[in-house]
């Protein structure tokens with residue numbers, strides 16, 4: 718049995734798939750190559766962006782975006798995932814954070830699909846290869862795949878997840894299902910989706926991002942600093958007032 722099939726058969730009991738941080742009107746606008754370089758041209762810029770999640774509630778969930786990211790990465794680490802997939806888990810919602818306003822709300826209520834998975838994968842391509850960016854790019858379409866192929870999955874989605882699902886294209890047709898299965902990183906995207914769905918535990922002990930930085934460092938396309946230097950960069954970001 719392939720991982721795709723085993724994931725379909727062993728879904729966690731609870732699934733909620735909201736990605737509902739409000740974002741400003743620029744969310745639907747593609748970023749130019751220049752802005753990509755300015756945004757994530759360095760690990761410092763990336764980690765600074767990730768830290769923004771500390772002050773952003775995950776709307777409708779008892780966690781912040783920061784806690785959600787770290788819980789997703791912790792589940793990946795616990796599952797023995799590769800450094801690339803642990804990094805993808807940590808960064809899978811960075812597309813929300815890069816454009817997130819301080820205001821909160823639910824973009825789906827405004828009929829907006831913020832396409833955070835596309836934006837995040839695009840931005841991260843400056844620093845990481847496909848093993849990191851593809852599962853991120855596919856983690857929304859993985860929800861559509863599971864809704865279509867995993868009995869009961871869609872019934873457990875929250876109201877907002879159903880709304881975002883409709884905006885994201887709804888269930889797949891058979892051609893789309895076949896096309897998804899053939900994607901090179903489909904299985905990793907499904908694993909990421911499963912962790913994403915359950916990484917919303919308001920009572921979970923806090924995670925330290927330092928736990929995941931060695932994986933992030935190992936996954937870098939072109940490490941320009943040692944892992945120790947990366948840790949130093951993080952500590953300097955952490956102590957900088959927002």
Ligand code: FE
Nearest residue numbers: 785809810913
């Ligand atoms: Fe997520």
